[in-house]
Amino acid sequence: MERAGDILRQNHRELVVSKRTLEKAKGVELVRIKREQANQALCFCSRPFVLCGLPVRRPPQNQLVYQRRNGQFVLQITGHPDYGLPFGQDRIVPIFLATLAVQQKSPIVRFRSAGEMLEIFGMHKGGKEYRRLVSAFERIFGATIFFGTDQIRSTARLVQRSRFNFLREAQIWYNREPDQPVLSDEFENVIVLSDEFYREITEHPIPTDLDAVRVLSASPAVLDLFMWLSYRCFSARGEETIPLSGGLGLAAQLGNAEYARPRKFREKLSEWLRVVKAMWPQCPAAISPDGRSLLVRPAAALTARSA
Numbered sequence: 244m245e246r247a248g249d250i251l252r253q254n255h256r257e258l259v260v261s262k263r264t265l266e267k268a269k270g271v272e273l274v275r276i277k278r279e280q281a282n283q284a285l286c287f288c289s290r291p292f293v294l295c296g297l298p299v300r301r302p303p304q305n306q307l308v309y310q311r312r313n314g315q316f317v318l319q320i321t322g323h324p325d326y327g328l329p330f331g332q333d334r335i336v337p338i339f340l341a342t343l344a345v346q347q348k349s350p351i352v353r354f355r356s357a358g359e360m361l362e363i364f365g366m367h368k369g370g371k372e373y374r375r376l377v378s379a380f381e382r383i384f385g386a387t388i389f390f391g392t393d394q395i396r397s398t399a400r401l402v403q404r405s406r407f408n409f410l411r412e413a414q415i416w417y418n419r420e421p422d423q424p425v426l427s428d429e430f431e432n433v434i435v436l437s438d439e440f441y442r443e444i445t446e447h448p449i450p451t452d453l454d455a456v457r458v459l460s461a462s463p464a465v466l467d468l469f470m471w472l473s474y475r476c477f478s479a480r481g482e483e484t485i486p487l488s489g490g491l492g493l494a495a496q497l498g499n500a501e502y503a504r505p506r507k508f509r510e511k512l513s514e515w516l517r518v519v520k521a522m523w524p525q526c527p528a529a530i531s532p533d534g535r536s537l538l539v540r541p542a543a544a545l546t547a548r549s550a
Contacts, residue, residue, distance in 0.1 A: 263461075270365070270458035274522040277454060281546035284453040286342040286363075289444050291318045291390045293474050296467040296497040298330040313496040316391070323385025326378070331463050333379040335364055337409065338456060340436065341444045350441035352434050365457035383409055390443070411435045449474055450545060455522055465515045467497050472519060472528050473544035485537045487512065487530075493537055509534055 277283050295311035295318035302309060307322040322328035329336075339360050343352035354360065357376055361368050387408055412435040436444075451470050459466035475483075486492040488505045493512070513530060520526050527540040 267458060270454065271518070271521050274452060274454045274458060275524065278452070278523065278546060283546055285450045285545070286338055286453040286456055287345045287444070288338055288449045288451055288470055289341045289440070290447040290449060291316075291388065291443065292334060292337055293449050293470050294318070294496065296471070297334045297463075298328060299464045299467070301330050302328050311496060312490065314491060319389040321387040321389075322382065326381045326385045329379070329382040329386055332375065332460060333382055334463055334466070335456075335460055336379050336383045339363065340409070340434065341448070344436060344441060344444050345448050350436040350438070352436065354432050356431055363453075364460050366460060380415065384413065388440075408437050409440050411437045452544060458522070462518070464497070464511070465518050468512070468515045469519050469522070471497065472526060472539065476527060476539050476542040476544065479539055479541045482538060482540045484531070485539065487535060487537060512537070
């Protein structure tokens, strides 16, 4: 007797739903329910990585510089020669650090274990996940960030630019020197954020839905779009039109260099929007009828009680 699952895989693959897909569907439904109940849990993002996404996929090994532009904002990241550029799920680490910094109101953030971070973001615990998390921290720790803002005021141009590292000091579970001084007796892990990164977080904290981040942690392209839309719709003053391609287009802002062809990017964007709207049905973003732009209108991804 063949098992039903084997028969389905052989003859009706379209009816087979993976465990991961089921978990994601349940997570999406939870996000919708909590939003309707005005019971969203918050986490926080830093402005540079909402306006300009990190690479979605691993860059070539010999590429150590990455740049994205969003209107007057430009983000440039230089990776460490030994670890490379941050990419993919690495974007969870800055969200985790920004959230702790806002909650603890200090540039010195403390957490008990690596498992705490995996649990907060709904990631499975195991050797593979721990190794991936270690690599993410190494790439984030080693990266240098350049974030600039160009603004026109009357006839003068105001240029605000800052080059900084994420972290100034760290005592963390995977890399302990025998003679390293203990930074805390109570917590296993203590990270001291750089002054520039902490200032950016405290001056421009961007709240977002923690459960949505959990659901999308393994889908960085959709996560970037969700956070970008949450911020852009909240700050919109009316209907706004964002071109999909070109130097100031959406593709140049998000971390999706592999979708350089407008048609391919438009197809992927349509897929990502369906996921976003499954969690946020009132999201007013839509691709324009001519397929060249994204239209956004004022809206709030966070309910009043959560925000």
